[in-house]
Amino acid sequence: MNEDYLNDLNESQREAVLYDAGPSLVVAGAGSGKTRVLTYKIVHLLRTGYQPHTILALTFTNKAAREMKNRISSLTDEYVSRYLWMGTFHSIFYRILRREAEYIGYPADFTIYDATDSKNLIKTIIKEMQLDDKIYRPNVIQSRISNAKNSLITSRSYAQNKNQLDYDLKCRIPLVAEIYQRYQNRCFNAGAMDFDELLLQTNILFRDHREALDKYRNQFRYVLVDEYQDTNFAQHLIIHKLSEQSQKVFVVGDDAQSIYSFRGANIDNMLRFKDNYSSCRIFKLERNYRSTQNIVNAANSLIAANKDQIRKTIYSENEKGNKVTVMSAYSDYEEAYKVASIITNMMSSGKYTFADFAVLYRTNAQSRILEEIMRTRMIKYKVYGAQSFYQRKEIKDVIAYFRVIVNPKDEESIKRIINYPARGIGGVTVDKLMGAALSSDVGLWKIIADPQAFNVVLNRGAADKIAKFRLMIDDFREKNKTMTAYEIANYVISQSGITYDLNQDSTIEGISRRENVQELSNAMTEFVSMRQEGGSESVSLTDFLMEVSLMTDQDNEKDDNADKVTLMTVHAAKGLEFKNVFIVGMENDLFPSAHSSDSIRAIEEERRLFYVAITRAKENCIITYAKNRFRNGQNNTSTPSFFLGDMDERFVNFDDDFMLTSGYRPVNKPVMDRYTPKPVAPPSPHTSLRKISDVDKGGSEPVDSAPSGLKIGDKVTHERFGKGIVTSLDGYGNDAKATIEFEVSGTKLLLLKYAKLTING
């Protein structure tokens, strides 16, 4: 083990790692080495005598857990990191709940319903209750139930909770309580928990079974939490219960990056940490190692507008760097075009590869136009956030078979496969079976096993088909007793008719589906052999399902290493960094989202989201907005986001268009000064122009804000060519040239000494 590991840390990081006298809250600014502190803290604990299995380290994503494990492995020993209890909240407590299933009355091999399963069940229930799904919108009901569970309100207490009932009444959906109740029963009868239920049941386990709580309290001598600002109440309480006796709790997070309140995350957990742990110590990591000073300062000036936050001063000792750039576009189309042009130009400097660029947006729908333009401009890109591997229909179908084999009660999975591939068991028949299951309060599988016994009236054809289906599943279950996970998987895929069905379709999509199923099979082979190397003798389907039901990571991407520009939502970008970041669509009602306009809390969260976006950039951050945007089937005019006005112009280059139209009030200048229209002069040979690779380099140069200086993105009018946009600049003084894309005349390279140009205001 490396003896000098503490030397890798700066003073405040080291202090946090070494402190052991009580609860610690590490407020870690963007790019301040948060993961490093967490990793080294664990290494330090191991060094000072903690056994690996006594350390509980919780993250939000599998990826984060995996990366941290790898880093710890490289600093210690691989076998040491293997025995750490490190993983996502859900996977860790899934493991514990399976082990303690008897206490809570669930089968040990209970299924996990993902968001789709649970929404399908909610839809079914709404239908069964003969409610109008326009009023009882499944999405709304789902989030109501989810929020309740996150706040530890069980279906029973919901039905007695005046606040909830009043609120539902006010929203004209008084029957949510009953839907929740039915939903809960159905999940329980199916031997299934949704994601939120895992945390709720963990709380119930620890509340009602003292011996279970004591067992884990004794085992976990240290509890560490990553991304603490994203914890919800259920998670907070679990952490608190496990650590209140030992007071050995170490949480790391950044309140300024709390962007998941819509998933139940409660920033108060962080802001009020000291209320729950009175003897806690707060450490602040304020040095940003990622970004230039201008980027950090611009982000700081933005977030300063938020009221609710822990005071801290993030600073950078990197070079000053370029100012953050804000530029406008006429349309979403032109915006994409500008982004593409700048990427192309910066690429031509030879300083970057495509992977050094990311384009971030507020909504997934914005990716389409970017993709379109990137394709025509021959820019390689990849879009994140599309369906993850395990969400794909064909994968869910196969996994549904696995789930039914392991857990016969899993109703959502039975419904999914009973007629896939098509075997003539239609909707009417399924409804009959479901009806019988409901009225006799017996699982769907029991009915399928013997419909007659429950007086289900079926015609001969249907009865035969159901019997055949049943025999097939029985056969799978029998085989599953002796086969390893991948053997049974391949058997199921071929015997169920899935292979045949997929082979029928030779379209591109069809081939891709086939490949995905093949991919799943490969993944299972790999899983089994990895487990066997790890010492497990037989690796069952159950083992695989355990692993896979909480694996929604999209890390199965094959061409991940390829050099491509990244397109993703800001949410998806959290935790990542890129040399050059574009933030597009910076417009009111889009960013911040129109949905947030009614509450200050929501606006502040949107502002944090913008903060997250800016702080992804290491070298250049370019922000764009469009004045016209095609949205929801129509063209809308839009105005620049009022967030832009929160940023201090000492660190940001606003284009002239923004300055004249947005009503921007500069932070450090008299207001009147700003409103005086500036004379628009054609660029003279003396105008200091800089190369594209130096765009806005050095905020110290006064020229940055000079109104006559031509900048990338400026709209200009040429005597002969008409209106155009500056897409790149090159050369100095007499040699200064600009590439301009004219609306009608195409792209021209002009020597500015001669060009008759006017900058449009």
Added chain:
DNA sequence: GGCCGGGGCATTTTT
């Protein structure tokens, strides 16, 4: 049971 077309709809989504 599967295909087609109209109507309604449209943040973000670590698990």
Added chain:
DNA sequence: TGCCCCGGCC
């Protein structure tokens, strides 16, 4: 615009 869901039709 484009996706999803449902109802009607073959």
